[in-house]
Amino acid sequence: MSGRARGRARGRARGGTEPPEQQSRRPGEQAQAEHVAAAPPPPAGAGGPPAPSGRASYRGGAREPRPGMVGEVPRVPVEEMQQMAIGTGEASAVGHKRADFRYSDLATRPAHITDKKGTSGRPLSVYSNFFRLETASQWMLYQYHVDYSPPVESRRLKIALLVSHAELLGQVRAFDGMILYLPRRLQEQKTEVFSTRQYDGEQIRITITLTNELPPNSPQFIQVANIIFRRILSMIDMKQIGRHYFNPSLSVNIPKHKLQVMPGFTTSILQYETSVLLGADIAHKILRSDTVLDILYDMYERGAGSFYDDAFKKFVGSILLTRYNNKTYRCDDIDWDKHPTDAFKLRNGTEVTYKAYYKQHYDIDIKDDDQPLFVSKPSKSDERRGQTGPIYLVPELCTLTGLSDDVRADFQVMKDVATHTRIAPAVRCEKLCSFIKQINQNKEVAEYMHGWGLKFSESLLEVKGRVCPQEKILQGNNAVVNYRQEDADWSRDMRGKQLLVPVNLQNWVVIGTRRDAGLVTDLISTLNRVGPPMGMNFDKPRIVELPSDRNDMYLNALKENISRNTQMVLCVVPTNKKDRYDAIKKTCCLDHPVPSQVVVSRTISKKQMLMSVATKIAIQLNCKLGGEVWAVEIPLQHTMVIGIDTYHDSSSKGRSVGGVVCSLNRLMTRYYSKVTFQHTHQELIDGLETSLYGALQQYHSVNGALPEKIIVYRDGVGDGQLPVVYEHEVPQMIQAIKKSGGPGYDPKVAVVIVKKRINARFFAQVGGYVNPIPGTIVDSEVTKPEWYDFFLISQSVRQGTVTPTHYNIIWDKTGLKPDHMQRLAYKLTHLYYNWPGTIRVPAPCQYAHKLAFLVGQSLHKEPSPALADRLFFL
Numbered sequence: 001m002s003g004r005a006r007g008r009a010r011g012r013a014r015g016g017t018e019p020p021e022q023q024s025r026r027p028g029e030q031a032q033a034e035h036v037a038a039a040p041p042p043p044a045g046a047g048g049p050p051a052p053s054g055r056a057s058y059r060g061g062a063r064e065p066r067p068g069m070v071g072e073v074p075r076v077p078v079e080e081m082q083q084m085a086i087g088t089g090e091a092s093a094v095g096h097k098r099a100d101f102r103y104s105d106l107a108t109r110p111a112h113i114t115d116k117k118g119t120s121g122r123p124l125s126v127y128s129n130f131f132r133l134e135t136a137s138q139w140m141l142y143q144y145h146v147d148y149s150p151p152v153e154s155r156r157l158k159i160a161l162l163v164s165h166a167e168l169l170g171q172v173r174a175f176d177g178m179i180l181y182l183p184r185r186l187q188e189q190k191t192e193v194f195s196t197r198q199y200d201g202e203q204i205r206i207t208i209t210l211t212n213e214l215p216p217n218s219p220q221f222i223q224v225a226n227i228i229f230r231r232i233l234s235m236i237d238m239k240q241i242g243r244h245y246f247n248p249s250l251s252v253n254i255p256k257h258k259l260q261v262m263p264g265f266t267t268s269i270l271q272y273e274t275s276v277l278l279g280a281d282i283a284h285k286i287l288r289s290d291t292v293l294d295i296l297y298d299m300y301e302r303g304a305g306s307f308y309d310d311a312f313k314k315f316v317g318s319i320l321l322t323r324y325n326n327k328t329y330r331c332d333d334i335d336w337d338k339h340p341t342d343a344f345k346l347r348n349g350t351e352v353t354y355k356a357y358y359k360q361h362y363d364i365d366i367k368d369d370d371q372p373l374f375v376s377k378p379s380k381s382d383e384r385r386g387q388t389g390p391i392y393l394v395p396e397l398c399t400l401t402g403l404s405d406d407v408r409a410d411f412q413v414m415k416d417v418a419t420h421t422r423i424a425p426a427v428r429c430e431k432l433c434s435f436i437k438q439i440n441q442n443k444e445v446a447e448y449m450h451g452w453g454l455k456f457s458e459s460l461l462e463v464k465g466r467v468c469p470q471e472k473i474l475q476g477n478n479a480v481v482n483y484r485q486e487d488a489d490w491s492r493d494m495r496g497k498q499l500l501v502p503v504n505l506q507n508w509v510v511i512g513t514r515r516d517a518g519l520v521t522d523l524i525s526t527l528n529r530v531g532p533p534m535g536m537n538f539d540k541p542r543i544v545e546l547p548s549d550r551n552d553m554y555l556n557a558l559k560e561n562i563s564r565n566t567q568m569v570l571c572v573v574p575t576n577k578k579d580r581y582d583a584i585k586k587t588c589c590l591d592h593p594v595p596s597q598v599v600v601s602r603t604i605s606k607k608q609m610l611m612s613v614a615t616k617i618a619i620q621l622n623c624k625l626g627g628e629v630w631a632v633e634i635p636l637q638h639t640m641v642i643g644i645d646t647y648h649d650s651s652s653k654g655r656s657v658g659g660v661v662c663s664l665n666r667l668m669t670r671y672y673s674k675v676t677f678q679h680t681h682q683e684l685i686d687g688l689e690t691s692l693y694g695a696l697q698q699y700h701s702v703n704g705a706l707p708e709k710i711i712v713y714r715d716g717v718g719d720g721q722l723p724v725v726y727e728h729e730v731p732q733m734i735q736a737i738k739k740s741g742g743p744g745y746d747p748k749v750a751v752v753i754v755k756k757r758i759n760a761r762f763f764a765q766v767g768g769y770v771n772p773i774p775g776t777i778v779d780s781e782v783t784k785p786e787w788y789d790f791f792l793i794s795q796s797v798r799q800g801t802v803t804p805t806h807y808n809i810i811w812d813k814t815g816l817k818p819d820h821m822q823r824l825a826y827k828l829t830h831l832y833y834n835w836p837g838t839i840r841v842p843a844p845c846q847y848a849h850k851l852a853f854l855v856g857q858s859l860h861k862e863p864s865p866a867l868a869d870r871l872f873f874l
Contacts, residue, residue, distance in 0.1 A: 106723050107786040108810040116788050117779050118819035121466035126772055127429070128782055129761045130277040130461040131436055133216070133225065133269060139453055141221045143212040144180040149205045152197075161195040161204055168193065172451035174224050180208065181224050183452045217271050225269040225276070228452060235445050236438055238264065239326045244283050248326075252420050253289055257413050260289045261420045265435060266759050272782050278456055279782075280432055281759040284421045286403055287321060292395035293371055308336070315374065320398040324362045328401060329393060333375035340366045340373070340394055347386070354394060364397065371395050422800030425769040428761065429460060463782055465762070468775035468826045471632045474667075476500050476535055481630065488774040488796035489837035494630065495533075495615075500669065501628035502535030505568055505621060509561045511544045511554060512572035516601045520572050523604050526614035536618055541570070549573065551580045555587055562592045568621060569596045576600050582858040589854075593864035595624035595872045619833060623871040628669040629833045634824070640699055640707035641668055641828065642692075643844025645715040646678070647852035651860045655679050658687060659852030661844050662695035664702045664869070668831060671847060672698045672869055675855050675862050688733065693740035698869060706741050709814050711750045711824070715845040718755075722810070725753065730811050750821070751811040754841050758806050760791060771802040774838055777822050778804070788812065790822055794829040794838045805840050834874055850874060 109116075152158050155177035162175060168191070174181040191208040214221045230240070238245035246264030253260050262285040269278050288295070292315065299314065300307055315331045322329065340355040354373070358364040374393040382391065407413050423431070436458055439445055449455060473481035473490050476498030483490035512520045520543065527538050544561055546553045554571060562569065571584055581598055588596035597620060604613055619629055641663045649655045658676040663669075672695045676687025700706055712733060717725050730751050738745055762778060763769040772793050779790035791804040807825055816824075828842035839846055851873045855863065863872070 105719070105784055105786045106726060108722070108726050108808065109786055109788045110809070110812045113788045113812070113818070116783070116790070116818045118466060118777060118790070118817075118822045120819050120823065121468045121775070121777065124465045124467050124764065124772065124776060125462055126465045126762045126764055126776065126778065127460040127462050127769065128763070128778075129281050129428075129432055129759070130272075130279050130782055131459075132457040132461065133276045133278055134455045134457060135216050136453055139216060140185075141214040141216075141218075141224060142182045142185050142210060143214055143220065144182065144186075145209045145211050146175070146178060146180050147207040147209070149207070150202075152204065157197070161197070162206060164195055165193050165206075170451065172448060174227060181220075185213075186210065216276050222269060222271055222276065225454070228454070229267060229269055229278070232439060232445050232448065233265075233267070235448070236442055241285055241321065241326050242328050244285075246283070246285050254416055254420075255289070257407075257416060258289050259413075259417065260287045261285075261417065262287060268759070271785070273780060273785050277461065277782065279759055280435060281761060282423060282428055282431055285401065286417065286421075288400040290399070292320065292374070292398040292400060293368060295400070296371070296395060315400075318404075319401045320374065320376075320393060321401050322393065322398055324358070324364060324397060329376040329391065329398075331374050331393070332377045332390075334372055335375050335392070336372045338373040338392060339370055340396075341369050342373075344392070354392065358394070358397070366394060366396055368396055374398065418799065424799075425761075425763045425771055425801050428801050429763055429769045432460065433458070460763070461781065463762075463778055464780060465772070465776050465778045467773055468777060468823060470775070471827060471830055473830065474500065474631045474633065475629075476502065485775060486773050486796065487837070488794070491836035494836060498533070498535040499619070499622055499627060499629050500631055503622050503625040503627035504537045504539075505541075505625065506539045507563075507565045508539075508541045508568040508570065509544065509566060510541045510570045510572070511546065511557045511561070512601075513546045513549050513574060516572050516574065517545055519601050519604050522607075522610060523572070523599070523614060523617075526610050527618055530611060530615045530618055534615075534618060534622075536622060549575075549580075551583050554580065555583055558584065558587045558592065562588075562594055566594050567625060569594055570621075571596065571598050572601055572604070573598060574601050578858075585854065585858045586861075589859055589863045589867065589872065590861055593866040595621075595867065595870060597621060597624065620874050623833045623874055626670075626870045628667075630831075631667040631669050632827050632830045634667055634827055636709065636820075636824070637666065638703075638705065638708040639666075640664075640695070640710045641824075641842070641844050642695070642710060642712045643715070643842065643846070643848035644712060645845055645848040645852050647849070647856040649677070649856045649860060657852045657856040659848035659850070659855070660688070660691040660695070661847040661851060662692070662699070663844065664695075664699050666703075668828065668843075670702070670869070671844070671871060673847070673851050673871075673873070674868060675851060677862075689736040689740055692736050694865070694868065696737075696740050706745060707747055709748045709750075709816075710737055711752065711814065713752050713754050713825075713828075713842050713845050715754045715756075715841060715849065717753050718757075722753065722808075726810050734811075748814045749811065750809060750814045750816070752821070752825070753808040753810055754845050755806040755808070756803070756840055758804070760804055760806070761801055762791070762793065762804060763801075771797065775826055776804075777826075779818070779822070788818075790818075792822065792825055792829075794826055795840050796837070803840070833871065847871065847873070 146158070146162065148158060148161070152161065158177045159175060162169075162180075168186070169180075169182060170184060172183060186208065189210050193206050193208070195204050195206060196202070197204055212220070230245070233245045234240075237249070238247055240246075241262075241264075244264050244266050246262045248262055251260050251262040264283045264285060265280050266283045267278065267280045269276060295314070296311060299310055312334060316333060318331050320329050320331055321327070340358075341353055343351040343353045344357075345351055352360070355366045355369065358366060371394065374395060376391040376393060378387040378389070378391055403413075403417075436456055440456060440458060470485040473483065473494070475481060475494060479497045481490045481493045481497065483493045510520055510524065524538070524541065524543075531538050542561060544557045546557060554573075558569060558571075569588055573580060573584075584596065584598055588594050597617065599617065604610060622629060643661045644658060646656045646658050649657050656678050658678055659673070660676065661671050661673045664672055674691040674694055676691055678687065696706055714725065714729075733751060734749055737747060737749060741747070760782060762772050762776065764772040764776075774794055774796050776793040777790055782791070783789045788809040790807055792807060793802055793804045795802065807821075809821060812821075825842055826838075828844065829838045829840070831843035832839045832846050833843075834850075854873045855861070
């Protein structure tokens, strides 16, 4: 369904069915009833502008009476509340719900792994972006349960009644309305105090009962420590936007692109191997410097296409930031029939216009009374605060966050943004140390931390690492490529050397437009020059010249020229239009299965770069024909490695594509691939059995036996998904492997979770802080005691700080030592043939990602089995 059809179906957008004068009204302009009957706006319910958050309301931001409250709203002591650690609800789960997974990790460490440290390689001391949280030797956190008699329903009122007993409780505390945490023990096991409810004068008995004494490594303490730290961040004028904290006063404008980069920090306090650590890293929030209304004006002035459809496509699904309260919302719809002058009901039943509401609560004057309102469905936290209907946002007060796909494709924009976001190791370390120094030296924070008996160390945590031995790159004729491990790039060193297993190209087709005929001739000529030194010979292709670049021209040429003997199709296209690329790939992967290569003419238009580009194209052609480019020595025998990654199908909501790529030979340079389609709530095993059955049959035909060991690298799993993978996917994987191999087949299996999106950073000190050398492994101090895990830096970066990859071995029956698992992961990062160097993840994971991406973005169907034993998706 198109964006326009989707908009009409929802009754919001104005499409081509309306008269021209109706289509050209400016943003927010009223519809003319005689032309079209406007669809009714969505039900308001408890809607309205985004109400002040729970935190704001408890600190004096929202003063409307809540349902069920009688009489005058009790006064909330703002100054006293600022001394309290919580009031946000994050701690409400502690004590009467299962602890948040962020603070208590699922134990997946295999029982036989008593020491997870490797041994090979040279020692290297590295520094990390972690700081110790220091406490006294016998320090404890005391947990109390608080009861009120007669019962009090309002959490805000509970807090107000308790805060009057500061002399008894002390100046620092954490309280969520039921569970109270104190850094000291009260004299009695059960303490009773009385408070007077202000609006009716009734005496309330408060019973405070000690329920637990918590050491610093308990999940409850970790959760409270994170709440305490968020309070500290607000003390130093950091503002919470989404999950992280930022400093708006240090924002940098990029006027050329109407962007603003706001610096901040990602922080978390967790239990690691031997101690509780604060992990901190630099984050950036990228915002538009103009408002959403400014963008609507721009779109209207340009006048291209249907304004309403374009606005719907532009904004629906995007994340908006409201500057007046630094909250983010997802735009779910645009209501063209609602305006700032419309009224909504407050919680006490009185009506007020949006315009008056923002003037009264935020002292903001809304200038455009005719602008539409954006609709955001309430989040779960909004629903818990009583927001049952949609939230309406005023475009004039919203800015877009993040970067759209169009902006990301603009090289100049990304280059200008990168100057502010890619931070060198030395600068990053300096900023992190300054951040901790600011916290420790702030007088208010120091008093607050002293009250809790806590302190942060001021220096980066030093950990012991190792650098793996450099791998030898093996090519044809027993050639060995020598390269510098520091560079992690052997593109220059492999020139003139034969590929490991070259393939000759005898029957191939080249399709391009007449306008690009000269470029096609130059490319074929250059391929014939670079091919022989690599062991590849290119016979003369069948060249098809098209009169235009229409999609149907390419498709007809493919259908007419592909035969059973065709080895390869190479299409030269003038632009990277997605619909044309998708059509070519569907034809070559589904209808007429043959390996294909699509080259944009701009890529081969620079004469001085043509040799380099042609070399890369030749390598890709060799891979897609079933050849092998290079290898590293892998001593494991009878072992298969499997890469699994998922990608959301762009054509079908709720459906994801799983790419499964399995090695077929000892050197792990040949692969069998298959995809599975998985819908929401569908079990992984449904498609995995079919994939593994084909892979095991292919492995048997190549090696004459089934593998004795199978190591699965599973990418795309966040910490929150780990329990599902461990408790459901792993048993299903093992079951599928055994079933696919036939009766009596019982290989030794390991499952490794590969995680790229992490906040850990490591720095070597060589006359200053620098990125560690590729091959650096860290398997102590900053790893988790419940996990069999390690960090690996396998790639080299020329700008900014390198990001390590986290490996968590959640299942292991292979009998391999920790050192072997670490070395194997590093070896596999050398075997991705699209890049002559090491990459961030093992090659099977990257191949699985490429396969899932191709199917999810372009094919939307399972590729032909005829291509399964080739890297056709590169």
